[in-house]
Amino acid sequence: MHINLTVNAEALALDVRENETLLAVLRRSGYFGVKHGCEDGTCGACLVLVDGTPANACVTLAAQVAGRHITTIEGIGGEQRRGWKGSEPLHPLQQAFVETGAIQCGYCTPGLILAAKALLDKNPSPSEDEVRDALSGVLCRCTGYKKPVQAIMQVAGGKEGGAGHSSEGIPCEAVFGTPPVPAPDLLPGAQPRGPSTATSVVMPTLVIAPTVPNTKVVGKPEIKVDALKLVQGKPAFTDDIEMRGLLHAKVLWSPVAHARLKRIDASRARALPGVAAVLTYQDIPRVVYSTAGQSDPIPGPLDMFSLDYKVRYAGDRVAFVAAETPEIAERALALIDVEYQELPAIFDPREAMQADAVRIHDEPEYVPFDHCDPQKNLAASIRIDIGNVEEGFQQADRIFEYEYRVPKVQQVSIEPHVVVTWWDEDDRLVIRTSTQVPFHVRRILSPVLGLSAKRIRVVKPRIGGGFGGKQEVMIEDVAAHLTIATGRPVRFEYTRAEEFFTARSRHPMRIRMKTGVSNDGRIIANEMVALSDTGAYGCHALTVTGNTGHKSMALYNAPHIRFYADIVYTNTPPAGAFRGYGVPQGAFAVDAHIERIAREMGFDPIEFRLKNAVKPGDEHPFSRVWSEGREPVPEIIKTCGLEECVRQGAEAIGWYEQRAAPYHVVAGKPHLRRGLGMATVMQGTAIPYLDMGAASIKINDDGSFNLLVGATDLGTGSDTVLAQMAAEVLGVPLDDIIMYSSDTDFTPFDKGAYASSTTYISGAAVVKAAEQVAAQIREVAFRMLAPNSSAEPPFHPNEIALRDRRAFAPDGRAVSLADVALESLHRSQQKQIMAVASYVSPESPPPFAAQFAQVLVDTQTGEVRVEKLVMAVDSGVIVNPLTASGQIEGGMTQALGYAVCEEMTYDERGQALQRSLNDYKVFAANEMPQLETIFVETYEPSHPFGVKAVAEIPMDGVAPAVANAVYDAAGVWIQEIPMTPERVWRALAGK
Numbered sequence: 001m002h003i004n005l006t007v008n009a010e011a012l013a014l015d016v017r018e019n020e021t022l023l024a025v026l027r028r029s030g031y032f033g034v035k036h037g038c039e040d041g042t043c044g045a046c047l048v049l050v051d052g053t054p055a056n057a058c059v060t061l062a063a064q065v066a067g068r069h070i071t072t073i074e075g076i077g078g079e080q081r082r083g084w085k086g087s088e089p090l091h092p093l094q095q096a097f098v099e100t101g102a103i104q105c106g107y108c109t110p111g112l113i114l115a116a117k118a119l120l121d122k123n124p125s126p127s128e129d130e131v132r133d134a135l136s137g138v139l140c141r142c143t144g145y146k147k148p149v150q151a152i153m154q155v156a157g158g159k160e161g162g163a164g165h166s167s168e169g170i171p172c173e174a175v176f177g178t179p180p181v182p183a184p185d186l187l188p189g190a191q192p193r194g195p196s197t198a199t200s201v202v203m204p205t206l207v208i209a210p211t212v213p214n215t216k217v218v219g220k221p222e223i224k225v226d227a228l229k230l231v232q233g234k235p236a237f238t239d240d241i242e243m244r245g246l247l248h249a250k251v252l253w254s255p256v257a258h259a260r261l262k263r264i265d266a267s268r269a270r271a272l273p274g275v276a277a278v279l280t281y282q283d284i285p286r287v288v289y290s291t292a293g294q295s296d297p298i299p300g301p302l303d304m305f306s307l308d309y310k311v312r313y314a315g316d317r318v319a320f321v322a323a324e325t326p327e328i329a330e331r332a333l334a335l336i337d338v339e340y341q342e343l344p345a346i347f348d349p350r351e352a353m354q355a356d357a358v359r360i361h362d363e364p365e366y367v368p369f370d371h372c373d374p375q376k377n378l379a380a381s382i383r384i385d386i387g388n389v390e391e392g393f394q395q396a397d398r399i400f401e402y403e404y405r406v407p408k409v410q411q412v413s414i415e416p417h418v419v420v421t422w423w424d425e426d427d428r429l430v431i432r433t434s435t436q437v438p439f440h441v442r443r444i445l446s447p448v449l450g451l452s453a454k455r456i457r458v459v460k461p462r463i464g465g466g467f468g469g470k471q472e473v474m475i476e477d478v479a480a481h482l483t484i485a486t487g488r489p490v491r492f493e494y495t496r497a498e499e500f501f502t503a504r505s506r507h508p509m510r511i512r513m514k515t516g517v518s519n520d521g522r523i524i525a526n527e528m529v530a531l532s533d534t535g536a537y538g539c540h541a542l543t544v545t546g547n548t549g550h551k552s553m554a555l556y557n558a559p560h561i562r563f564y565a566d567i568v569y570t571n572t573p574p575a576g577a578f579r580g581y582g583v584p585q586g587a588f589a590v591d592a593h594i595e596r597i598a599r600e601m602g603f604d605p606i607e608f609r610l611k612n613a614v615k616p617g618d619e620h621p622f623s624r625v626w627s628e629g630r631e632p633v634p635e636i637i638k639t640c641g642l643e644e645c646v647r648q649g650a651e652a653i654g655w656y657e658q659r660a661a662p663y664h665v666v667a668g669k670p671h672l673r674r675g676l677g678m679a680t681v682m683q684g685t686a687i688p689y690l691d692m693g694a695a696s697i698k699i700n701d702d703g704s705f706n707l708l709v710g711a712t713d714l715g716t717g718s719d720t721v722l723a724q725m726a727a728e729v730l731g732v733p734l735d736d737i738i739m740y741s742s743d744t745d746f747t748p749f750d751k752g753a754y755a756s757s758t759t760y761i762s763g764a765a766v767v768k769a770a771e772q773v774a775a776q777i778r779e780v781a782f783r784m785l786a787p788n789s790s791a792e793p794p795f796h797p798n799e800i801a802l803r804d805r806r807a808f809a810p811d812g813r814a815v816s817l818a819d820v821a822l823e824s825l826h827r828s829q830q831k832q833i834m835a836v837a838s839y840v841s842p843e844s845p846p847p848f849a850a851q852f853a854q855v856l857v858d859t860q861t862g863e864v865r866v867e868k869l870v871m872a873v874d875s876g877v878i879v880n881p882l883t884a885s886g887q888i889e890g891g892m893t894q895a896l897g898y899a900v901c902e903e904m905t906y907d908e909r910g911q912a913l914q915r916s917l918n919d920y921k922v923f924a925a926n927e928m929p930q931l932e933t934i935f936v937e938t939y940e941p942s943h944p945f946g947v948k949a950v951a952e953i954p955m956d957g958v959a960p961a962v963a964n965a966v967y968d969a970a971g972v973w974i975q976e977i978p979m980t981p982e983r984v985w986r987a988l989a990g991k
Contacts (some may be wrong), residue, residue, distance in 0.1 A: 003066035007031065008075025016062040022048070023057035026072065032240040033073035033110045033233020035464070037139075037414045038496040042917035044138030045414050047111035048072050054118050054137065073110035073233035076117060080228055090231070093117055096151035098227040100202070101882030104142035104890060105715025106230030107237065107415045107464030111138040116152045125157050135925035139917065141412055141465050142715050144889035145925040147882075150202050204885035204933040207648060209641075211939040211946075212877055216803070217728040218945050221882035224720045225739050226462070226713070236462035238418045238434040239493060246420075247276050249482050249492035250329035252319040252336055253502060254311035257347070257571040257910030258358070259340040261309050266319060268335040274328035277485040278336065279320040281307035284481055287448045288365040292539035292576070293437030293471040295690055295751050298444075299628060301379060301538040302367035306448060306477045311340075312360055312536035313571050314910045315502035322482040322490050345571040347910055349510070349533040352377040352568035360536065360569040370542060379538035380567040382546055384625050389516075392525025392560030396516025400597050404589040405976040406959075407903040408508040408533070410914075411578055412922055415464020416499055421479040422489035424457070429480060432459045436470045436712050437752030438742050444473045449480050460742035466714040467894070468577035471754045472504050472539065500920065501912040504576030505904060507532045507544050507567075511589040516560075521603050523612045525560040528553055528589065532567040535574035541567040543628045544575070544582035547684070551846070552586030552956075554621045555682040556594070556612045561621060571910050577754060579891065580955035583683055584898060588977060591679040591960035596973060605964070606646055606655075609680045616640045620846070628755075630689040635843055639938035639948070641874030642680060642848040648934045649678070649850040649872035664969060671860045674867075675969025679851045681956035685949035686757030688844045693762030694748030695769045697726060698834035699777070701825060703805055703817030704736040710750025711762040712742045716951050717883030718758040722766045724879055725945060729770035730777070731802030732817065748836060756847075756949030759879060764839040767944045772835035774802055777817065780824045780833070781807035784815050845940045847948045849873040851892075851957025854929075855965040862985025864900055864966055865929075869958060872934040876948035881935065884950050888933040891954025893923055899959035900979050 005012045007026070016025050023046045026034045034057055037045030041056035048057050049071035078088020089095075093113045096102070103109050112135055119126055119134035126134070131152050135145065203221060212219070229236050266278040288302045307317055319336050323329035344358040351357055353376050361374040368374070371381035393399055419433040429451060435441055438458040446453045463470060479492040494503060509532045516525035528549050534541040549563030598608040614621070614637055623635040650656065658676060666672040696708040707726050713719040723737040730736075741747060750762055775797075782797040786809070795810045806814040824833050854868040869892050878884045901921040905913045914920040939946035963974045972987040 001063060003063060005065065005068065005070055007070045008072060018063060020062050021058055022060040022062045022065060025062040026057060031072045031074055032235040035107055035110065035415070036239070037416065038917055040916055040918065043414055044111045045108055047114050047138055049114055049118055052118060052121060054115050071114065073113060077232055091117070092155045093152065094231045096154045097148065097231050098223055100147050100151040100154065101221065101224070101886055102143065102147040102151040103224060103227050103230050104717070104886055105463060105465045106226070108138055108140045109230055110233045112140065112148050113231070120156060128153060132926040139414060139922050139924060141414055141467070141894065141922065142890045143886055144893035144931055145928055146889045146931050147886055149925065203881055204935055206878065206881055207644065207934070207936045209937045209939055212937055215728055217724045217734055218879050219877065220880070222720060222724055222734045222880055224717055224883065225723050225734065226719060237415060237464055238420065238432055238461050239491070241420060241432065243420065243422065243489045246489045246491055247322040247324065247482065247486060248326045248329050249479055249490050250321045250326065250333055251317055251478060252321070252333045254314055254316040254318050256311065256340050256342055257314045257345040258343040258360070259311050260343065261311070261318070261338060262341045263339040264319065265337040268337070269321065269332040272328065272332050272335060274324040275321065275332045276324070276488065277322045277482055278332065279307065279481055279485060281305070281309050285450060286365070288367060289444055289448050290539055291473045291537065293440040293473055293752060294543070296443060299369060300540065300542050301369050301372045303361050304537050306481060310363070313573050315573055315912065316536065320478050320482055322486055345910055346377065347570055347572060347906060349531055349568045349570055352570055353566065360571065372538070377569040378566060379534045379569055380542035380545065382549070382563065382565040384549065384563040386621060386625060387560035389525045389527050389560045389562040393516045396524040397519040398601060399514065399516050400593065400600070401512070401514040402593060402596065402975060403510060403512045404592060406509050406511070406585045406588055407978060408575065409506045409578070409898055409902045410500060410904060410920065411467040411469035412920070413465030413467060413469055416494040416496065417470065417475045417503060418493040419475050419479045420489060420491045421483040423483065423487065428455050428457055429483065430457045430459065431476050431480060432461060433476050434463050434470055435460055436463070436466045436714060436754060438712065438744055439710060439749050440752055441473050441476055442744050445477055445480065448477055449484065458744045460712050463712065463714045466753065467579040468581060468754065469504050471577040471752065474503065496917065497915040500904070500915050502573055504539070504574055506578040507534060507575040507582065507585065509533070509548065509585045511585065513589050513593040515593060515597060517597055517601065521608055521611055523556050523558040526553060526556060526558040527562040528586065530565040532565060533570050533572065533575065534567050535570055535572045537574040538569065539574055540576045544577065546626055546628060547582035548586035550622045550626045551583045551682055551684050552590045555590070555614060555680065557614045557618055557621055558612070572906060573912065579894065580952045581755065583952070584895065584955045584959065587679070587681050587956040588959045591681065591957070592963050592975065595960070595964040606650065606678065610643055610646060613642055613680060614640065628687045628690065633689065633842070635688070638845060638942065639874070639876065639940045640848055641936040641938045642850065644936045645848060645850040645872035645874055646680065648936060649852045649870050652870045652932055652934060653852040653854060653868060655852065671858060673857045673859055673969040675855050675857065675965040675967070677853045677855070677961045677963065677965025677968055679957040679960040679964065681849050681851065681953060682846045683756060683949060683953040683956060684844045684846055685760045686841055686844055687755050688841055691751050691755060691757045691761050692838055692840045693750045693765045694836065694838035695762065695766040696748050696834065696836045697769045697773045698832060699773065699821045701818070701821050703732070703821050704738060705730060705732070706738050706740065707766065708747045709741050709762055709766065710747045711758045712753040714753050716758070716887060717880060718753065718762070720883060721759050721879040722763055725763050725766050726770045729767060729774055732805050736805065748838065756952045759947050760943055760949060761839055761841060763945070763947060764841070764943055765837050768837035768839060769835045772837060773833055776833045776835070777802065777807060777820055780820050781815050783828070784820070784823055785809045785813055841942065843942045845876070845942055845948050847873065847875040847950065847953050849953050849957055851961040853958065853961035853965045855962060855969055857966055857969040857984065859970055859988055862981035862983070862988060864962065864979050864984055866896060866900065866962055868930040869896065870932040870934070871954055871957065872936055873950065873953060874936045874938050875950040875953070876940040876943065877937055877946035878935050879945065879947060884935065885933040887951045888954045889931045891951070892931055892958055893928065895955045895958035897921065897923055899962045899977055903978050
């Protein structure tokens with residue numbers, strides 16, 4: 001049918017199908033700022049304005065809006081940096097989002113801005129609650145909504161939104177280097193590092209150690225290098241591409257949890273007009289591999305095939321289809337005839353290792369790793385003893401033993417997994433994919449596809465959130481096999497339901513803690529025994545669960561430690577990597593256990609923790625016995641700001657003041673009880689002796705630089721912080737660094753974005769490359785500033801300083817970097833100033849944090865409302881306070897879901913019960929508690945700028961802090977999360 005639309009003031013005449021959504025029509029018309037994130041309008045990524053009113057384009061038919069005016073993100077701001085044409089103004093909301101750091105991955109940004117525009121067009125001066133209500137239809141998994149709300153409030157009359165439902169904010173001028181309490185003994189004389197470059201933003205509290213050097217770019221809240229393209233809805237993401245002859249892929253998923261394929265007949269599907277290919281296990285090579293995006297050799301079993309004659313969970317692959325349209329591909333799936341020979345299935349991990357349990361992996365090609373035993377459904381096993389726990393228990397005055405349970409949860413990146421593959425003009429396979437690990441994708445798929453690595457190019461465009469879920473080679477082979485079969489480009493994207501029933505998730509675990517304590521408050525022996533459910537495949541099974549003990553138990557330096565774990569197969573969708581990578585599971589068990597011990601023995605919970613926690617100069621308790629993929633090597637903890645984190649966080653939440661008052665009681669509401677809780681946590685920074693990053697830098701004619709890195713920015717701001725490091729060394733503003741990341745043909749190798757390693761590992765590589773380039777610049781500048789003469793040179797090249805885009809001699813004379821570039825490239829002793837460097841760390845310096853929570857418990861219903869979260873973090877030097885605080889805010893929000901509402905469950909046949917964002921609760925903007933971030937800087941000597949990790953640690957402390965606050969409020973211990981009203985109510989009823 002033919003319709004007329006006005007899109008961004010441009011009249012369009014379009015031919016559309018009667019059932020075609022507005023989302024599909026807009027995207028095929030080139031409006032890529034309108035995103036796909038679900039199919040039922042719950043995520044809001046597709047939000048547009050129809051005659052000024054917000055509408056979800058994925059559930060609106062194009063025919064329904066014929067003759068109407070449509071506004072997309074592309075239509076509200078002017079073009080930028082168009083040479084002699086100049087720039088047109090951005091919309092004030094776009095400008096505010098850029099300046100306040102409200103953009104992380106950027107996938108939801110268009111929807112948030114358009115929702116805000118609709119509000120402000122009708123109500124120019126809304127309250128913060130009204131702003132949050134307006135944003136409630138657009139889900140953001142990255143930001144925690146704090147900075148988007150601040151941006152909108154800034155536009156609405158200059159008000160800066162605060163941490164939660166309060167308009168109070170702390171201007172950065174008043175905060176930089178000014179702690180909320182007097183300068184601590186740990187960090188005497190804390191000083192500001194310099195003025196902020198962004199004066200209209202609300203900054204986190206930043207306590208700066210005196211050892212942190214003064215810098216011009218590092219440590220400043222620079223605007224993200226990708227902010228402009230994201231705020232304008234530019235075609236930056238994987239699916240923002242148009243290709244002639246593009247086919248659409250679909251997968252036939254198994255309806256049963258465990259079965260052999262007795263018969264599969266695809267003849268009717270292949271005969272359907274518009275179908276280009278149907279592939280079954282009979283049509284492609286049978287190559288065993290692992291989908292875990294990890295370095296070689298992968299520390300886990302090889303137990304996966306692109307297609308197999310056996311399915312191991314409801315949602316496992318059965319067949320691939322490529323067709324001219326998604327609708328034809330769906331019809332073809334229904335025409336594939338499959339006869340399943342059902343087998344007994346295991347859904348409870350406690351049954352997996354029983355003697356009579358069915359064997360899930362009986363394929364002869366199975367390649368074990370370490371202590372795998374597929375005959376016992378054992379994907380991995382860990383046995384670590386430090387000291388002698390049995391002797392330790394005998395020495396202890398008290399022994400405490402409890403079991404804790406943590407759930408299976410989903411990453412819920414708003415951008416689903418998506419890939420496009422094609423043959424290029426040189427007959428090389430191009431894989432354009434939303435991945436955290438492009439180089440691992442190439443290496444892992446090479447044998448699977450029968451192509452050498454040199455014939456595969458992997459391109460990682462912008463990623464719309466990853467959180468570990470895209471550290472998996474999970475969809476790329478589907479499109480690649482179909483491109484090989486058809487010779488044509490193929491696009492494959494998960495639906496939201498597929499994200500839930502076949503993508504990866506966090507490992508659910510049962511964790512038993514047993515701890516021996518002396519009467520004077522010393523932990524003598526600490527034991528953790530974990531049962532981890534890896535699902536149908538063993539991707540990340542060993543390393544995730546290894547972290548569960550390694551990073552959570554190591555916070556407490558007991559002389560006797562035991563960590564035993566079995567990671568078992570079940571007939572449920574596979575678990576994998578998720579932000580925090582095993583540590584949130586262990587942190588909940590360890591810290592809730594520590595709190596209970598302190599309460600039962602009458603110790604102050606904070607003092608008990610700090611008395612037993614590791615300190616600077618201590619050996620990392622696990623460093624001699626555990627390392628991911630390499631032999632363990634002892635490591636000394638050089639920096640630890642945990643004590644000051646505790647002090648700052650306690651002050652911010654009013655820990656001592658409130659506990660001295662009758663704060664539990666809510667006046668006039670006896671059924672409500674308020675409580676405070678806290679947790680202390682430790683994470684890691686990269687994987688020592690294993691993770692490697694590299695960088696390449698070259699100078700251009702105008703004195704700018706191209707920086708190429710293999711690292712992947714998931715929205716974390718890593719492209720920005722890496723560019724800041726380069727800019728600092730080279731003496732230029734951030735705008736002079738042209739950043740390009742993650743293309744296996746053009747960028748140097750990087751292991752990818754995981755293990756909290758990018759700023760530390762890739763950053764060190766960037767600094768090394770920048771220092772080499774700086775040395776070359778000094779040599780050329782020396783020739784220009786001290787021409788050859790018989791006299792002794794007046795200074796040495798090393799004495800030349802690079803700053804303000806110039807190279808300065810000691811006497812103050814200077815040449816511009818543009819002149820240096822022209823001299824080197826065109827005039828004299830010509831050469832390209834450039835360098836490549838790489839870095840592997842022998843250390844993994846841990847960040848530390850103190851998490852505080854204030855909750856309100858309804859003792860009649862069991863509802864737990866989290867009112868405020870405060871996290872004080874030691875992540876070394878903070879390269880960019882805006883991006884780093886955004887990581888903490890977004891991480892705490894994800895962790896809050898883990899604590900109180902997120903959970904994946906299955907019926908008696910292994911079918912996923914959560915298949916949409918209506919079924920699976922993700923916090924919206926109007927449901928958030930107040931969020932506050934405090935950075936306690938230490939200077940980590942193992943990095944040239946003193947940094948440690950920041951991205952994963954906010955996942956670790958919220959769940960135990962909330963559980964401890966619930967006990968403080970209502971007197972019940974919650975040992976299983978999420979803390980749903982039913983669980984809390986049952987605990988209260990059994991009190």
